[in-house]
Amino acid sequence: MSLPNDHVSGTTRHVEDLLFTGGLEDTPAGCTDRDALISHLGRDVLHGSRGRDFAAAYFTTKDGTRAPRMYRVDSDALGKCEYVQLTHKQYAAVLVVDIDIPGTSGGHPIHLNDEVKEKFSQLINHHLDPAWVGINPVNGKCQVIWLINPIYADKDGQSPHMALLAAATKTLGEWMGHDSHFSHRFSRSPFYTGDSPTAYRWYRQHHRVYRLGDLLTGVRSMIGQTQYSKPQQRFSSGRELINAVKARREEAERFKALAQDVETELAGQLDYYDPELVQGVRVLWVREGRAARDETAFRHALKTGHRLRQAGQRMTDAAIIDAYEQAYTVAQEVGSDGRKSEMPLMRDRQTMARRVRGYVTTSKNESYSFSSDVGQATNAERKALATMGRRGGKKAAERWETDPEGEYAQGRRAVMEKTHRKKRVQGQTSRAKIQALIGQAYVETGKLPTRKEIMAETGFSEATVKRHVRSLRQAGLLPQ
Incomplete structure (x- = not known):
């Protein structure tokens, strides 16, 4: 079945346009696209700023603290914010890269720098292209957004997933020519609906959501960068x-x-x-x-x-x-x-x-540093040693429970009995020493020594002195 001539010509024209835009779609984002992005972000409010004066994006509360100005995602006020924070230090559902290579004025993908368009073409060929591209109509610079599976962090913003996000952002940014001073906090808002002549023009490319680890692995493979490999266990047992x-x-x-x-x-x-x-x-x-x-x-x-x-x-x-x-x-x-x-x-x-x-x-110190890779245990090996220690304790407890009269239990009892006997003798000796000291001081001065004096004379801890003095007093062995 043949296609109509007008359809063929339209398809051919679309393919030619993609060649000039590096494969990027040139259809401006609409309300449905923005709603889909908001749904993916999973946020009810966003921190926005109407201009580059980011200090105005905060207000002073009654108790004197600074708080961010938040906007509901379904409000018209968000559409007046030219800048917005799409990520939070404890939560992120997108990866944002600011590309600092200027193109030409116009605000369409065709106005991007040829080098940048070539990078986009490579990403598209490897199915790693971003979901959103925003273009500066004045100088042809752009910001790009990838949709990722949401990641979380603790209250300090620390987690392995956040570290992975930082690594992926750094890898993509360095390869695409990012702005190294981009803070990754406030970025150009894809929800802006005002009429500012310098506002970015946004183009939705697709709605694919990437797994962050897969995205980073794919980019590293594409650019020939060494992949991270988990250290392998070097020991068979x-x-x-x-x-x-x-x-x-x-x-x-x-x-x-x-x-x-x-x-x-x-x-x-x-x-x-x-x-x-x-x-x-x-x-x-x-x-x-x-x-x-x-x-x-x-x-x-x-x-x-x-x-x-x-x-x-x-x-x-x-x-x-x-x-x-x-x-x-x-x-x-x-x-x-x-x-x-x-x-x-x-x-x-x-x-x-x-x-x-x-x-x-380090020759003047008692400790020495070791730099040998062979001489150091890896994190996995240290965890394995700790695990074996815990398993050993569990195994010992199991032996006590299943065979309390067995060889293992009897051997441990013998060791504990020897230790306890030694501790009892040691305690009796300490008690006798304190009793003798108190008695001698009472005979010579007519007064009982203070606790600090006993500690200084015997070298015992405060807890030891208190314990023995209490037992001597209860037994009636101290002078009244």
């Missing part, structure tokens, strides 16, 4: 994770001891008189003929870091890695014991250099 954490702790303690040892050597200038230096490197030995290559290399790199800092020079990765490689090579030459060289990968050597800088820069 809880026991493997626990053993890895223990190994990390032991390694950290070992290297901390090395760092403190190196600081002591440098402070006493012992390094310069060490008879075991080999080519300027002090080699550590596992046994005769077998050198501790990794420890030797790390120790020498740490010394180099300290010396660079003392000399006021930069502790660069290259300098620290060179020192590490030199010491490792020396240890391999004099103490390989038949082993092949197992120099760590460059990635691990760079991690070592960051760790050395952490040790050196």
Whole structure:
């Protein structure tokens, strides 16, 4: 079935128009479109401003506080506001981007900058185009609105979804040429019905609602940006994770001891008189003929870091890695014991250099910082450890309940009985000490010592002193 000539010509003309507008529809938004947007926002009132004097968008209440001027969404007053807040810090149903690239005057999609129209064309081809486009009739700049599934935040405006909204806004804005100073609070109102010559002209494109995560993923994929990937669990079991954490702790303690040892050597200038230096490197030995290559290399790199800092020079990765490689090579030459060289990968050597800088820069503190990705547990692993701890407690409680006379319960009772016996003896000793102190003071002065005097003499806490004095008084063992 063939189409009428006038229909064909109209369709062709529409396609040609879309080519000049970057694929954007050029039909101005109407009342039905605005009603659909209001329905999606899910708000009864909106904070509006009639002009750029945003201070006038607030009023002073009777108690002296500032409050926003709110307008009902079905009122004519909202149509007189050229600016409006479409989002709230605790709620958002749209994503707004202000594009700061000027085009030409006119207020239609064809007047947008060619670069901006090309970006819109790409978005449309990937089905990521915005629902609303507002165009400045004076300079051809524009604001765009995407409809998203509503997201929420706490009273401080903090939530993972709000962070995702910020990331999506930043990604879209940077790619499209946004205004970096746009506050994302007041934006041009698509509900304005006045006759201001500078008011934006709004064009509704569609009513699609995006899931925020899918929108961000699609945009990143389109522009070739790296996608966020959730860290994967590196351990096959809880026991493997626990053993890895223990190994990390032991390694950290070992290297901390090395760092403190190196600081002591440098402070006493012992390094310069060490008879075991080999080519300027002090080699550590596992046994005769077998050198501790990794420890030797790390120790020498740490010394180099300290010396660079003392000399006021930069502790660069290259300098620290060179020192590490030199010491490792020396240890391999004099103490390989038949082993092949197992120099760590460059990635691990760079991690070592960051760790050395952490040790050196915090050398005057008791704590040391660790920069190794391998040496730190991820958030998922820390949560897994906490979960295993809770599950262990639940399992223990289950054993008590299901088998109160079993081996586990009897063993725990024995431990608790030993602890309680020790606490009882300790309490009796403390009570006797307080009684003796009170009796001696009464004999010498004829008065009972105050609670603060007892605390100062015995070193006990106030609660301990009060408890024992009360029990002694109830037992009639204190002088009247």
